[in-house]
Amino acid sequence: MFRPRIIHRYLLREMIGPFFISLGVFTFMLLIAKIMELTDLVVSRGVGLDVVGRLLLYTLPYFFVFTIPMATLLGVLLAFLRMSGDMEVVALKAAGVSPYAFLPPVAVLAICAWLVTSALAFWGLPWGNHRFENLVFQVAKAQTDLALKERVFMDTFPGMVIYISRLPGQGQMTDLFIVDEREKGRHHTIVAKRGKIFPANNDRLILRLYDGTIHSVGQNLRSAQTAAFVTYDIAVDASTLSAAHQRTTKHEKEMYFGELLAEMDKLPADSMQHYLIEMEMHKKFSVPFACLVMALIGLPLGMHSRGGRSWGVAIALVVFLGYYLMLSAAWSFGKTGDYPPIVGMWAPNLLLGALAVELFRREVKEKPLAILDVLGGLPVIIQRLLGAKLADRGAER
Known part of the structure; x- marks a missing residue:
């Protein structure tokens, strides 16, 4: 038994x-x-x-x-x-x-x-x-480039539209196309081979561009300028980006x-x-x-x-x-x-x-x-x- x-x-x-x-x-x-x-x-x-x-x-x-x-x-x-x-x-x-x-x-x-x-x-x-x-x-x-996406037209920053072909990482970017309408009466179109984004201070970021051109047009289309650059810095407002990363609810x-x-x-x-x-x-x-x-x-x-x-x-x-x-x-x-x-x-x-x-x-x-x-x-x-x-x-x- x-x-x-x-x-x-x-x-x-x-x-x-x-x-x-x-x-x-x-x-x-x-x-x-x-x-x-x-x-x-x-x-x-x-x-x-x-x-x-x-x-x-x-x-x-x-x-x-x-x-x-x-x-x-x-x-x-x-x-x-x-x-x-x-x-x-x-x-x-x-x-x-x-x-x-x-x-x-x-x-x-x-x-x-x-x-x-x-x-x-x-x-x-x-x-x-x-x-x-x-x-x-x-x-x-902490890593602002996480808010950016490849091959997408982004309006992440106020008054700007950004297109990035590739994001290798570490804030690096390649083949950028930017439309900047923040300046009243002027419309800037920027093309650059490379770029880098990094934080500055007071909720601001620096978008540093390399080897590109700027095409600026007046609001009345009577004035236009084109300039080439080796290095060009754009200061952008990151307050909206920071707000997007604030968790208020569960x-x-x-x-x-x-x-x-x-x-x-x-x-x-x-x-x-x-x-x-x-x-x-x-x-x-x-x-x-x-x-x-x-x-x-x-x-x-x-x-x-x-x-x-x-x-x-x-x-x-x-x-x-x-x-x-x-x-x-x-x-x-x-x-x-x-x-x-x-x-x-x-x-x-x-x-x-x-x-x-x-x-x-x-x-x-x-x-x-x-x-x-x-x-x-x-x-x-x-x-x-x-x-x-x-x-x-x-x-x-």
């Missing part, structure tokens, strides 16, 4: 390893994607690695809120896939152990994941988002739960901003709750399937992709007020939760649904499709 506590400890040990490995792998993948996104700040803009490191640190709560539920699914799924493959599940059932005995250790893992994700959603996520946005604005304010994703409640009370009940804030509030509950749903759906999938780890990863990706697509669709429709935000934010959990309960009930009665075989066969189908495609390419060569 097996003792429940021994079985529970054994199952928990089996799940913890895949859980942390999955958590590390998926978080690392998201970090790599973010690093690639921030590479331009280092290479082209000269932002220090310490700043990039802080930006990555501030994105971790956001990543963990989504990777922890997925790691929970994979932790349960891979553990029971391994046990099913080694016939341990069959042996336990033959020894009189009910599938319900598998629920306590799964619940322990799911509840721990839910608590951590809830803490991140309520406190870590607003902290990280707010710090991230503040740091981005500080960098943008985005709803930067607000703590109490701040969301206070902000929602100020808004009309039928406004889009009211819907967005209400959805953000429900999201703080619904996404962490997905840990419980993912664990519950991973249990029957792992007990039923006979595939290896690659099978389990493929099935987990399909399940989580379905959840994420439903959540994204619910957010898109819910922010317009087409249906109550609570419905949109909780519908994915309710649908997957109902599916998980039904799958487990059928597995207990040893009457699995056809969907289990479909999900279990997806990796084989994908492998065959990829193999056929590679074979066709080989034949063409």
Whole structure:
């Protein structure tokens, strides 16, 4: 006779390893994607690695809120896939152990994941988002060239239109075209091969141009002058640029739960901003709750399937992709007020939760649904499709 506590400890040990490995792998993948996104700040803009490191640190709560539920699914799924493959599940059932005995250790893992994700959603996520946005604005304010764009006619500075072909970084510019209408009665058109922008004082910037020409025309078009220059300085007003980098309000994703409640009370009940804030509030509950749903759906999938780890990863990706697509669709429709935000934010959990309960009930009665075989066969189908495609390419060569 097996003792429940021994079985529970054994199952928990089996799940913890895949859980942390999955958590590390998926978080690392998201970090790599973010690093690639921030590479331009280092290479082209000269932002220090310490700043990039802080930006990555501030994105971790956001990543963990989504990777922890997925790691929970994979932790349960891979553990029971391994046990099913080694016939341990069959042996336990033959020894009189009910599938319900598998629920306590799964619940322990799911509840721990839910608590951590809830803490991140309520406190870590607003902290990280707010710090991230503040740091981005500080960098943008310190490096004025971040407000400039390549191959776009910009009216960033009052009375001027600027076109820049390329921004190599460090405030450098190449192939500039400038229309300056700040002088009353005169219209200046400036073309320069190179340029550089740097701060002066009292909210002023210096736009230093090299190797260009100035074409000036009077308002009545009776006088015109053209002059070439080696170096030419233009002083521009940066007060509007500085104002653009002043953060006066928080985005709803930067607000703590109490701040969301206070902000929602100020808004009309039928406004889009009211819907967005209400959805953000429900999201703080619904996404962490997905840990419980993912664990519950991973249990029957792992007990039923006979595939290896690659099978389990493929099935987990399909399940989580379905959840994420439903959540994204619910957010898109819910922010317009087409249906109550609570419905949109909780519908994915309710649908997957109902599916998980039904799958487990059928597995207990040893009457699995056809969907289990479909999900279990997806990796084989994908492998065959990829193999056929590679074979066709080989034949063409």
